[in-house]
Amino acid sequence: MRMLAGLARTAHLGPCLAITVLTVLVGVASGVDAWTLLGVGIVVLLGQLSIGWSNDVIDADRDRAAQRTDKPIAAGEVAPRLVWTAALVSLTVALVSSLLLGIWFAVAHAVTVAAGWAYNLWLKRSWASGIAFVVSFGLLPSLARLAGDTPRLATVGETLAAATIGFSVHLANTLPDLDDDVRAGVRGLPHLLGRRGTAAIGFITLIAGAVVLTVEIGHPVALVGLALVIVIGVWGLVASLHRATRLVFRLVVAAALLLAVELVVVSALR
Structure with a gap:
């Protein structure tokens, strides 16, 4: 067992x-x-x-x-x-x-x-x-x-939004182990960007994905999702300045899940 x-x-x-x-x-x-x-x-x-x-x-x-x-x-x-x-x-x-x-x-x-x-x-x-x-x-x-x-393929907007989710999750996922990775000789993109650069680009990418989905949905309700992602992004950037790595990771995941829900909504409206 x-x-x-x-x-x-x-x-x-x-x-x-x-x-x-x-x-x-x-x-x-x-x-x-x-x-x-x-x-x-x-x-x-x-x-x-x-x-x-x-x-x-x-x-x-x-x-x-x-x-x-x-x-x-x-x-x-x-x-x-x-x-x-x-x-x-x-x-x-x-x-x-x-x-x-x-x-x-x-x-x-x-x-x-x-x-x-x-x-x-x-x-x-x-x-x-x-x-x-x-x-x-x-x-x-x-x-x-x-x-x-x-x-059939997904639309360009859906594809771009999903790609931003993946890219941001990748960046956030490395944050808790960044120092151990560097000592082990790992030099991925997040390690080259550094802790703050990784967090900043991760949240900026998610906000860009939220903008794409908002345009894709074309409905005022989508603005609520965009606003929430922006709020989470700003919170995460502030947390990254204080090296709150675990919190930054959780915030990226929360924003990514929100975008995933919007992605499903977009598909349902097609």
Whole structure:
């Protein structure tokens, strides 16, 4: 049971489920049928699990060096070979199963998963670390639609807004571990920008995404969402000046969730 619990923790279940649920909700709002959405949800979840597992097993040596007892592999709760096996099996099943939902969905999903693996293998340690999140989140609103009876891409506005969510979450996610990463030799974009620069660009990006969605919705109600994101952004920038890293991370996630809700609303109004 301890081994299974460790395997579950290495998968980063929270983000995996969040991305899967958002993908399915956009599909529901877009009118995709229930059986197709069930397939989309399973396949997307498997793809995300493969990314989560590969992330921890690739970083295992660095986590051990940093004495990360919160990481199951570094703490000896689960064997690296088991995590590698889980990652590769889920990746294979996800990619093969994608073909059952149509060639266009399969291609888009393969690009999404490839971006996640590329981040784990290389991009995380380069100035281009944010590209993986821009690509994978940017495709998210299109996934369920591409599996529908009439495959279609999301609008430019929806794609840009989703990409801003991914980019901002990437920046915020590095903040709590920024110092440990630097000591370990990681030099991604957030590490080059520094703590305050990362927070500032993260919130500015989210505000830009909120503006795009406000224009996309074209309804006065959308102004409420924009105002809330701006308030959260200003609060986060002030918090970053006082090095309140955890608070900044939570505020970015809150603003990103707000944009995700707006993204679903936009899809429903189409």
